[in-house]
Amino acid sequence: xxxxxxxxxxxxxxxxxxxxxxxxxxxxxxxxxxxxxxxxxxxxxxxxxxxxxxxxxxxxxxxxxxxxxxxxxxxxxxxxxxxxxxxxxxxxxxxxxxxxxxxxxxxxxxxxxxxxxxxxxxxxxxxxxxxxxxxxxxxxxxxxxxxxxxxxxxxxxxxxxxxxxxxxxxxxxxxxxxxxxxxxxxxxx
Numbered sequence: 001x002x003x004x005x006x007x008x009x010x011x012x013x014x015x016x017x018x019x020x021x022x023x024x025x026x027x028x029x030x031x032x033x034x035x036x037x038x039x040x041x042x043x044x045x046x047x048x049x050x051x052x053x054x055x056x057x058x059x060x061x062x063x064x065x066x067x068x069x070x071x072x073x074x075x076x077x078x079x080x081x082x083x084x085x086x087x088x089x090x091x092x093x094x095x096x097x098x099x100x101x102x103x104x105x106x107x108x109x110x111x112x113x114x115x116x117x118x119x120x121x122x123x124x125x126x127x128x129x130x131x132x133x134x135x136x137x138x139x140x141x142x143x144x145x146x147x148x149x150x151x152x153x154x155x156x157x158x159x160x161x162x163x164x165x166x167x168x169x170x171x172x173x174x175x176x177x178x179x180x181x182x183x184x185x186x187x188x189x
Contacts, residue, residue, distance in 0.1 A: 009171035014178055021099035022182045024175070026164060028092040034144045038086045041145070045082055049075040088147050094163055098182040105163060118156045120187040126154040126180055128172055129162065142166055152176055 005015040015023045029035075052075050056068035087109055095113075097104040103123065106115040129151055131138040141149040150162030151172035164172050 008174045008178060009167070011167065012171055012175055019099070021097055022178075022186070024094075024096040024098075024178065026094040026096075026167070026175075028088055028094070028165065030089045030144050035086075035089055038082070038089060038145060042082050042086050045075070045079055049079055082145075085145055085147055089144065092147075094165060096163065096179075098179075098186050100186050103183070105161065118161070120183050122156050123183055124155045126183065127152070127176060128169070129153045152179070 005013060007013050011027045013025045013027070015025075017023055049072065052068055052072040056065060056072050059065040059068055091110045093108050095104075095106040095108050098120070101120055103118045103120055104115050105118070106113045131141070131149075131151075133139070140146060143149075144166075147165065149166040150164055151167045151169070152164040152175055153160060153162045155161075164175050167175065
């Protein structure tokens with residue numbers, strides 16, 4: 001028996017493998033111009049960091065040196081965040097496996113990423129996450145330079161899980177339907 005694969009939304013691919021498991025892949029790639037903007041931002045930020053580090057090393061006055069060391073530390077925090085967002089948009093994807101009695105989710109950078117195993121019987125309240133379009137933080141969560149904006153959520157015990165980063169409403173609804181039917185089918189046993 002071979003894989004049966006179906007694209008349920010522009011970024012969501014659902015497969016049923018020969019091992020009788022459901023595999024869902026949510027692609028995180030963006031348009032080429034958005035990736036170019038992210039790369040430009042990363043390069044400009046790298047230049048700024050080089051300037052901060054240079055002045056931290058050559059400063060003669062202790063207060064200047066401390067200032068540039070603090071600036072370099074803040075720069076490094078955002079450099080890591082920008083770099084991670086760039087890599088996420090270039091090769092990131094959310095992966096979900098549903099098999100008899102368990103679900104596994106992974107935020108993968110290529111083939112790397114931590115997998116979490118969840119018991120299907122402990123999953124409750126699967127549904128769409130409501131977002132307020134007038135809220136600035138919700139708007140920011142939907143921007144391509146952020147890793148976030150999850151549209152689907154559920155409880156596993158007392159822990160809330162969120163998946164479906166920056167999906168449109170129709171895609172998120174399709175994902176909920178597929179997850180719900182797969183969870184019901186694979187929970188029996």
